[in-house]
Amino acid sequence: xxxxxxxxxxxxxxxxxxxxxxxxxxxxxxxxxxxxxxxxxxxxxxxxxxxxxxxxxxxxxxxxxxxxxxxxxxxxxxxxxxxxxxxxxxxxxxxxxxxxxxxxxxxxxxxxxxxxxxxxxxxxxxxxxxxxxxxxxxxxxxxxxxxxxxxxxxxxxxxxxxxxxxxxxxxxxxxxxxxxxxxxxxxxxxxxxxxxxxxxxxxxxxxxxxxxxxxxxxxxxxxxxxxxxxxxxxxxxxxxxxxxxxxxxxxxxxxxxxxxxxxxxxxxxxxxxxxxxxxxxxxxxxxxxxxxxxxxxxxxxxxxxxxxxxxxxxxxxxxxxxxxxxxxxxxxxxxxxxxxxxxxxxxxxxxxxxxxxxxxxxxxxxxxxxxxxxxxxxxxxxxxxxxxxxxxxxxxxxxxxxxxxxxxxxxxxxxxxxxxxxxxxxxxxxxxxxxxxxxxxxxxxxxxxxxxxxxxxxxxxxxxxxxxxxxxxxxxxxxxxxxxxxxxxxxxxxxxxxxxxxxxxxxxxxxxxxxxxxxxxxxxxxxxxxxxxxxxxxxxxx
Amino acid sequence: xxxxxxxxxxxxxxxxxxxxxxxxxxxxxxxxxxxxxxxxxxxxxxxxxxxxxxxxxxxxxxxxxxxxxxxxxxxxxxxxxxxxxxxxxxxxxxxxxxxxxxxxxxxxxxxxxxxxxxxxxxxxxxxxxxxxxxxxxxxxxxxxxxxxxxxxxxxxxxxxxxxxxxxxxxxxxxx
Numbered sequence: 001x002x003x004x005x006x007x008x009x010x011x012x013x014x015x016x017x018x019x020x021x022x023x024x025x026x027x028x029x030x031x032x033x034x035x036x037x038x039x040x041x042x043x044x045x046x047x048x049x050x051x052x053x054x055x056x057x058x059x060x061x062x063x064x065x066x067x068x069x070x071x072x073x074x075x076x077x078x079x080x081x082x083x084x085x086x087x088x089x090x091x092x093x094x095x096x097x098x099x100x101x102x103x104x105x106x107x108x109x110x111x112x113x114x115x116x117x118x119x120x121x122x123x124x125x126x127x128x129x130x131x132x133x134x135x136x137x138x139x140x141x142x143x144x145x146x147x148x149x150x151x152x153x154x155x156x157x158x159x160x161x162x163x164x165x166x167x168x169x170x171x172x173x174x175x176x177x178x179x180x181x182x183x184x185x186x187x188x189x190x191x192x193x194x195x196x197x198x199x200x201x202x203x204x205x206x207x208x209x210x211x212x213x214x215x216x217x218x219x220x221x222x223x224x225x226x227x228x229x230x231x232x233x234x235x236x237x238x239x240x241x242x243x244x245x246x247x248x249x250x251x252x253x254x255x256x257x258x259x260x261x262x263x264x265x266x267x268x269x270x271x272x273x274x275x276x277x278x279x280x281x282x283x284x285x286x287x288x289x290x291x292x293x294x295x296x297x298x299x300x301x302x303x304x305x306x307x308x309x310x311x312x313x314x315x316x317x318x319x320x321x322x323x324x325x326x327x328x329x330x331x332x333x334x335x336x337x338x339x340x341x342x343x344x345x346x347x348x349x350x351x352x353x354x355x356x357x358x359x360x361x362x363x364x365x366x367x368x369x370x371x372x373x374x375x376x377x378x379x380x381x382x383x384x385x386x387x388x389x390x391x392x393x394x395x396x397x398x399x400x401x402x403x404x405x406x407x408x409x410x411x412x413x414x415x416x417x418x419x420x421x422x423x424x425x426x427x428x429x430x431x432x433x434x435x436x437x438x439x440x441x442x443x444x445x446x447x448x449x450x451x452x453x454x455x456x457x458x459x460x461x462x463x464x465x466x467x468x469x470x471x472x473x474x475x476x477x478x479x480x481x482x483x484x485x486x487x488x489x490x491x492x493x494x495x496x497x498x499x500x501x502x503x504x505x506x507x508x509x510x511x512x513x514x515x516x517x518x519x520x521x522x523x524x525x526x527x528x529x530x531x532x533x534x535x536x537x538x539x540x541x542x
Numbered sequence: 543x544x545x546x547x548x549x550x551x552x553x554x555x556x557x558x559x560x561x562x563x564x565x566x567x568x569x570x571x572x573x574x575x576x577x578x579x580x581x582x583x584x585x586x587x588x589x590x591x592x593x594x595x596x597x598x599x600x601x602x603x604x605x606x607x608x609x610x611x612x613x614x615x616x617x618x619x620x621x622x623x624x625x626x627x628x629x630x631x632x633x634x635x636x637x638x639x640x641x642x643x644x645x646x647x648x649x650x651x652x653x654x655x656x657x658x659x660x661x662x663x664x665x666x667x668x669x670x671x672x673x674x675x676x677x678x679x680x681x682x683x684x685x686x687x688x689x690x691x692x693x694x695x696x697x698x699x700x701x702x703x704x705x706x707x708x709x710x711x712x713x714x715x716x717x
Contacts, residue, residue, distance in 0.1 A: 042592040064588050064653070529601045529678040529692045531706070 040064040040395075046127040050508045055102035055129050059084075059109055061094040067113040067121075072096060073489060077105030077133045079514050081489065088304075094169070104130035106458070106511045110491045122491030126511045132459045133513065148207055148216045149422060155201040156418035161239060161411060162194015163294075165265045167245035168302020171264040174248065174257050176319045176328070178306025180313075184249055185304060195242045201234045202226040230274040237273055241266025262402075268295040276425045277343045287344060289339040296336025300329065301410050308403035311388070311396050317387050318396070326385055346427060349456075353426035362423055366416045373409045423481055439520055439538040444469045446532045448522055456541040457515050464497055464505040466524060478525035479505045485518050492521075515542040566693045567598075567679045568707045570658070574675075575716040577667040579608075582677065583660050584709060589653035590683035597647040597682035598659050601692075605669040607632055609641040612660035616651040630666045671715040676708040 043062040043534045046052050072084040072094075086097040094113070105128060112122040146432075152217030199259040206222030207214065209229055216222055226232060244263035248256040268291035280286045303325050310318035344363060354360040380402050387395035437455030441448045453461040462481055468474045479497040484490055490513075497505035512518060521535035556609050559641045570583035582600075607630050611619050622643035629638040644661055651657050669675060678692035693704040701707035 040588075040591050066589060389706070528599065528680055530689075531690060531692050533693075 005258075028280060040121075041123055044125050046125075048125040048513075051126070051128045051131060053130070056127075058098050059096040061096070061111060063092045063094070063113065066092045067094065067136050069094060069111060069113050071110070071122075071489075073110045074099065075108040075110060075490060075513055077103065077107065077513065079488075098497075102129060102261070102389060104128075105133035106513050108490055108493075108511075108513050110489065112491060124448075124491045124493045126493060126513070128511070132511055133457075145211075145213060148204065151214060152201065152204045152421060153415075153418050155197040155204055156421055157411075157415045158197035158416060159194050159201065159238060160414035162191050162197065162242055163270070164298045164301040164414070165407075166190035166194055167241055167263045167267055168298030169259075169305050170245045170248050170302070170401050170542055171260045171298065172302040172466070174253070174260045176303070176306070176324050177317050178310045178315075180306075180309065180315070183309050184305050188246060188249055189429075191242045191245050191466075195246070198235050198242065202232065205229055205231045205235075213505070230279075234270050234274040237266050237270035241270060249335045253475060264295060264298060266308040267298045268292070270294075276420060276428065277347065279429055280343070280346050280425070285357060286343065289342050292335040293343065296339070298331045299332040300336070300409045303329075303412065304403055304407045308400055308407060311400035311403065314393075314396065319391070322385060322399075323389060326381065337403040347425035349425075349427045349430055357423070357426045357429065359420065359423040359425045362416060363420050366413055369409055369413045369416060373413065376406050376409065392467075420458060437538050439536055441520075441522070441534045441536045442469070443534045446474060446522075446524055446534055447471070447528075448524075448534060450520055450522070450538065450539060452512070452540065457512050457541075459509075461510050462507040462510060464499070464507075464522065465503070466505065466522070474524070474526070476505075476524045476526055477528065481510075482521040482523060482525040483512070484521075485514060485516065485519050488514050490514070512540050515540050549707070566707065567681060567689075568708055569711050571686065572713065572714045573714055574665060576665045576669045576671055576713050578665055578716060579662060580606075580661065580665050581662050582711070583658050584679060586651060586657050586659065586681065589651065590681060590687040590689045592653050593656070593683035593685070593687050594653055595600040595681050595683055596649065597645065597680075599646075599680040599682070600644045600659070600661065601678040601680075602642050602663065603646070603675055604676060605630065605666050606663045607637050607640050608664040608667055609642045609644065609661045611646070612662070613624070613645060616657065617646045620645040620647065628668075630668060632664060632666070665713070669713055671685070671713050674710040674712050676710045678708040 040063065041061060042064055043060075045060045047453075063263050065459050066089070068089065069087060072087060073081050074084055075081045077466050082099055084096050090096045093399030094111075107129065108126050108128060110122070110124040114121075166187045169183070170179075170191075173183065173187075203223045203226055204218050206212075206224065206229070207216060209225050210216075210222060212222060227235070241263045244259045244266065248259035248263065253260065272287045272290040272295040273291070278287050307318070307321060307325060310321055346368070348354060348360060348363070350516055354364055380399055384395045384399045384402065386397045433456060434454045436451045436453035438452070439448075439450040441450065446469055447467050449465040452460050453463065454460060464479060464481065466474045466476060466479065479499070481495045481497055482492045483495075484492040493510070495507040495510055497507045499505050516539070518540055519535060520538050521533060524532045524534070526532055548575065568585050571587055576706040580605065584598065586598065602626050607626070609621075613619060621641045622645065623631060623640060625639040626637070626642075629636045630688045631637075631682065633688055646659055665675070674695075676694045678690075678694070679698060680692065682688040683689075689706065691697070691706050691708050693701075693707045695704060695707065
């Protein structure tokens with residue numbers, strides 16, 4: 001076999017290839033062990049957290065060294081994201097052309113770039129056009145159990161009738177007059193119905209609390225649960241009040257009077273023990289207000305039946321009774337109206353809530369009925385009372401009819417007010433929306449209490465209390481909050497926290513544009529040379 | 543032969559060049575035997591997000607003694623001394639205190655310039671071979687800006703898993 005001499009270059013070829021392979025290996029090793037050139041963001045336009053008047057034409061990201069983009073995304077206020085694929089690289093600056101159809105609200109510009117060494121770096125920046133998105137309040141949509149709801153409503157209406165007309169009536173008859181047999185029989189029937197309603201309502205309340213259907217009323221659990229809720233106390237006091245009112249009819253007059261006073265006070269106590277209005281703050285104000293409102297109603301409503309019957313049957317004591325009622329009613333009415341206005345103002349929180357919320361609309365319906373009731377009451381007072389007291393038969397007849405209409409109106413008001421049971425007041429809605437999201441992170445090195453307020457999407461402020469892993473004080477030199485939403489593809493957003501005089505670290509300007517699970521990381525600079533990172537996830541409501 | 547030399551030179555330059563472009567503060571010599579004297583060259587490739595570096599602070603880890611920084615024109619050196627956690631053997635002399643931190647200050651290294659900060663130290667036999675020894679470094683810039691290369695990887699993790707890892711040197715047994 002003849003060997004042809006290889007050209008000089010070819011003779012070196014295997015060696016050259018070997019050298020190249022070795023070099024490449026060295027290069028790779030070098031990269032792996034030390035060349036972590038993470039490009040740092042030097043400048044961004046619009047600035048992180050900025051609010052700009054008009055939609056920007058473009059975005060620019062300047063890094064500490066040249067980079068090339070992997071992912072550029074814009075998350076819009078509605079949560080949708082747009083891939084930004086029109087960009088130019090100018091040295092270490094990345095100029096991105098913004099989509100033309102940007103609306104107002106909070107946007108997140110999220111990027112992932114790769115620097116020279118092949119290390120990807122990601123980050124996010126938030127800016128708002130016009131104003132930051134407030135964050136939508138989406139009320140949870142639950143299926144309504146109508147039979148249960150109607151049962152609760154009916155029981156409540158009956159309870160109001162039993163307390164206000166029944167117990168209120170017994171109180172009126174024992175102090176003012178008109179306690180004829182048919183009147184007291186009606187009072188007794190109303191109080192018995194109220195008693196049945198209040199007992200039943202405990203079980204219904206339990207069903208509602210446990211989210212069980214009406215059929216489950218045969219079990220013991222809903223009853224126990226109902227008693228355990230704040231309504232339990234209301235039911236107990238109301239039942240005691242009704243029993244006292246019933247007993248007052250069967251015992252001698254002096255003891256009966258004492259019982260009716262106790263029963264009358266019980267009305268106020270029962271209603272101020274639970275419910276939306278009593279739960280509102282400040283409670284030192286709302287609870288007495290509910291009490292005054294309730295006893296005021298009881299006095300007024302309690303007077304209607306005895307007065308109406310007295311005028312209808314033209315009994316002799318009708319006129320003196322009316323005179324005494326007329327003298328007393330301002331004393332009851334003034335606190336009743338004042339307390340009602342105060343509670344409405346607290347509950348509504350803003351005037352527009354009157355027509356924008358279900359609670360407000362119930363109040364509006366109640367106000368319409370009240371206007372009719374007051375008109376009628378004014379008519380009785382200023383046009384009919386005088387002639388009726390003077391013995392005018394026609395006026396007395398009209399007064400009796402008018403009072404009958406008043407009773408119907410009062411019952412209608414009770415029915416409307418009972419519907420409030422299902423409408424959280426705007427105040428409570430606002431409180432629920434403002435409820436913070438909280439997170440507790442506990443590791444060996446450090447622990448933290450993170451409070452995101454409010455706990456829903458939109459602009460939030462974050463409060464952070466840090467401690468050492470064994471609950472000791474942790475006097476950190478610095479704290480950086482890093483939030484990201486990996487599921488939504490939002491790269492880390494960084495904010496430097498500032499320490500307040502109360503030792504709470506705070507981040508004031510942060511926008512969380514999307515609901516869901518956000519990753520929260522705290523970079524705690526314990527000392528100049530020691531950094532502790534702790535992280536966990538937090539749920540942000542829509 | 544000349545071809546190989548050129549190729550080799552180019553490859554070396556490329557490998558070193560890439561490493562030198564590193565944005566992190568890193569150590570030039572990545573491996574050192576214990577016990578031995580080690581020349582630590584801290585390579586600073588950039589400032590703090592565009593700002594110039596005006597101070598470099600290096601924390602000396604436990605087990606590293608007889609630290610001597612190399613003077614640097616334009617920079618003042620401060621040697622912060624403190625007791626060690628234990629007494630170390632320095633060629634037969636027990637040593638229980640010494641330099642725990644070196645601070646270079648007074649200079650200004652622009653963001654687009656490169657420089658090296660050098661110290662020499664003795665890596666005592668108490669250091670375990672086949673581990674990585676980390677030198678946390680704080681790089682300070684005007685207006686309170688700082689870069690802290692102080693993250694020490696947890697067991698099972700490498701410096702690559704961190705955003706601001708401390709520069710490290712792999713310790714190997716003495717041959």
